[in-house]
Amino acid sequence: xxxxxxxxxxxxxxxxxxxxxxxxxxxxxxxxxxxxxxxxxxxxxxxxxxxxxxxxxxxxxxxxxxxxxxxxxxxxxxxxxxxxxxxxxxxxxxxxxxxxxxxxxxxxxxxxxxxxxxxxxxxxxxxxxxxxxxxxxxxxxxxxxxxxxxxxxxxxxxxxxxxxxxxxxxxxxxxxxxxxxxxxxxxxxxxxxxxxxxxxxxxxxxxxxxxxxxxxxxxxxxxxxxxxxxxxxxxxxxxxxxxxxxxxxxxxxxxxxxxxxxxxxxxxxxxxxxxxxxxxxxxxxxxxxxxxxxxxxxxxxxxxxxxxxxxxxx
Numbered sequence: 001x002x003x004x005x006x007x008x009x010x011x012x013x014x015x016x017x018x019x020x021x022x023x024x025x026x027x028x029x030x031x032x033x034x035x036x037x038x039x040x041x042x043x044x045x046x047x048x049x050x051x052x053x054x055x056x057x058x059x060x061x062x063x064x065x066x067x068x069x070x071x072x073x074x075x076x077x078x079x080x081x082x083x084x085x086x087x088x089x090x091x092x093x094x095x096x097x098x099x100x101x102x103x104x105x106x107x108x109x110x111x112x113x114x115x116x117x118x119x120x121x122x123x124x125x126x127x128x129x130x131x132x133x134x135x136x137x138x139x140x141x142x143x144x145x146x147x148x149x150x151x152x153x154x155x156x157x158x159x160x161x162x163x164x165x166x167x168x169x170x171x172x173x174x175x176x177x178x179x180x181x182x183x184x185x186x187x188x189x190x191x192x193x194x195x196x197x198x199x200x201x202x203x204x205x206x207x208x209x210x211x212x213x214x215x216x217x218x219x220x221x222x223x224x225x226x227x228x229x230x231x232x233x234x235x236x237x238x239x240x241x242x243x244x245x246x247x248x249x250x251x252x253x254x255x256x257x258x259x260x261x262x263x264x265x266x267x268x269x270x271x272x273x274x275x276x277x278x279x280x281x282x283x284x285x286x287x288x289x290x291x292x293x294x295x296x297x298x299x300x301x302x303x304x305x306x307x308x309x310x311x312x313x314x
Contacts, residue, residue, distance in 0.1 A: 001030070002028065002029035002030030002031070003029040003030075003240060003241075003244045003246065004026055004029040004030050004031035004095075004240065004243060004244055005029070005030035005031075006030065007026075007030070007031045007032070007094040007095055007243070008031070008032045008033075008034075008086055008090040008091075008092050008093050008094050008095070009026055009031050009032070009033050009034070009086075009093075009094065009095035009096070009097060009243065010033075010034040010036060010069075010082050010083065010086050010093065010095070010096050010097070010130065010134075011023050011026070011033060011034070011035060011036065011096075011097040011099060012036045012037075012073050012082075012096075012097065012098055012099050012100035012126065012130060013036065013037055013073075013099040013100030013101060014033075014035045014036055014037055014052065014055055014097075014099065015035065015037030015039060015051035015052050015054070015055055016037070016051065016205070017203070017205035017232050018099055018157070018201055018203055018205055018232045018235055018236075019037065019055075019097070019099040019100070020055050020058075020232075021232045021233045021235065021236045022097055022099065022235070022236045022239045022240075023035055023055055023058075023059055023066075024055075024058060024059065024062065024236070025233070025236035025237065025239065025240050026095075026236075026239070026240055026243065027058075027059035027062040027063075027064045027066065028062055029240055029244075030063075030064060031064060031095070031243070032064050032065040032066065032089075032090050033056070033059050033064065033065075033066040033067075034066075034067055034068075034069050034082060034085055034086045034089065035052045035053075035055045035056045035059065035066055035067065035068050035069065036052060036068075036069040036070075036071065036073070036082055036100065037051045037052040037055070037068075037069075037070065037100075038070060038071070038072050038100075039051035039052065039070060040102070042102060042103055043102055043103060043104050044102035044104070044118055044122060049068065049070045052068035052069060052070055053068040055068075056068045065089070065090065067085070067089050069081075069082055069085055072122070072126075073098075073100045073122060073125075073126030073127075073129055073130055074121040074122050074125055074126050074129070075129070076125075076129050076132075078129075079126070079129035079130045079132075079133055080129075080133040082130060082133075083096075083130070083133040083134055083137055087137070092141070093134065093137060093138075093152075094151060094152060094153060094243075095152070095153040095154075095155070095243045096130055096131065096134045096152075096153070096154045096155070097155045097157075097239060097243070098126065098127040098130055098131065098154070098155065098156045098157055098179075099157050100122060100123075100126055101122055101123050101157070101172075102118065102119060102122045102123075103119065103169075103172055104118055104119050104171065104172075105168045105169055105172070106168065106171075107167075107168055108170050111170065111171065115171060116170075116171045119171040119172050119175055120171060120174070120175050120178075122175075123172065123175035123176060123178075123179060124174075124175040124178045124179060124182070127156055127179050127182060128182065131154055131156075131182075131186060131196070134152065134154060134194075135152075135154075135186070135189075135190055135193075135194070138151070138152035138190065138193040138194045139190070139192075139193050141193075142192060142193035142194075148193075149192075149248070150190075150191060150192060150193055150194055150195055150248060150251075151193070151194070152190070152193055152194025152195070153194060153195055153242065153243045153244075153247070154186070154190070154194055154195070154196040154197070155196075155197055155198070155199060155239055155242050155243060156179050156180075156182070156183050156196070156197070156198040156199070157179065157198070157199055157200075157201065158176045158177070158179045158180045158183070158198050158199070158200045158254065159172070159173070159176040159200060159201075160200060160202070160256070160304045160307060161173040161176055161304070162174065162175065162176030162177035162178070162179070162180065163176070163177060163180060163200060163254075163265065164301070164302050164303055164304055164307070165303070166304055179198065180198055180200075180254050180265075180267065181267075183196050183197065183198040183252065183254060184252050184254075184267070187251045187252030188252065191251055191252075195242075195247065195248065195250060195251040195252075196251065196252065197242050197247075197250060197251065197252065197253050197254070197255070198253070198254040198255070199235065199238055199239065199242070199254075199255050199256075199257060200254060200255065200256040200257070200265070201232070201235040201256075201257055201258065202229075202230060202256065202257070202258035202259075202307070202308065202311070203230050203231070203232040203234065203235050203258070204220065204230040204231060204232060205232055218230075218308055218312070221312040222312065223259065223311060223312050227259055227260060229258060229259035229260075229311045229312055230258065230259070230311075234257070234258065234259055234260070235257050235258075238255060238257045238262060253265075254267070256307075258311055259311050261310075261311065271298050271299060272294055272297075272298055273294075274289055274290075274293050274294050
């Protein structure tokens with residue numbers, strides 16, 4: 001018996017990389033699937049329906065039902081259609097995995113408006129679009145049958161580029177940081193009907209190799225025991241767990257996963273404070289005390305390379 005037997009999931013961007021591995025892992029656990037993928041290149045251009053269809057066929061061979069969907073998550077109404085397709089095909093929807101993404105890296109002084117808008121549209125607005133329509137369905141179904149409790153599952157995908165920062169990715173990083181915040185808030189709003197959690201994968205995909213050639217050397221490294229640390233299949237078990245009934249009490253959390261390690265995040269939080277004995281600060285006092293007191297001895301910021309260095313020798 002699989003952990004997701006009888007469940008129905010929509011996975012966006014499931015034609016390759018992380019989404020494909022998530023789909024296959026969920027299929028092995030008995031989940032029926034809508035495989036969404038535009039079939040575009042890593043920058044969002046082009047389209048190819050066979051990308052989604054091929055994964056759907058792979059899932060069927062694992063003993064579940066699966067159908068392809070070829071629409072863009074950036075379109076509010078098309079995203080609604082994805083939810084409706086799942087319900088029409090399988091009679092219900094239990095799980096949404098928001099994985100679709102593109103990259104258009106550029107230093108901020110060279111980035112165009114279109115490059116910024118396109119990345120925000122797919123990642124952040126796309127996550128909103130599918131979540132918005134799924135949330136309406138989860139709420140309606142939950143009100144009709146209170147015994148279901150928080151039956152729905154939404155799993156979003158963020159990135160260290162947003163939570164830690166990464167040069168050349170102000171558009172992508174802003175979208176991914178937004179998705180983490182979006183997760184925390186929607187988890188509060190939907191707790192009666194669904195859980196909403198977020199993963200931060202470190203994995204070898206088109207976005208970390210084809211789109212970011214400088215990462216190829218890191219992403220192909222193995223650890224000292226020979227584990228292919230950044231293979232995308234390593235991420236899928238966490239998605240399966242968060243999608244399952246066993247994770248009913250896990251809500252509003254952000255997890256990083258890579259190789260054989262899982263971290264849990266806590267977002268922006270204060271690490272130190274100064275006060276001015278009941279009087280407002282002046283610019284002169286701040287100029288003296290921020291460098292000498294507030295910034296002195298605080299923890300060093302994490303960065304992507306230091307995290308990767310925990311996994312493989314760089």
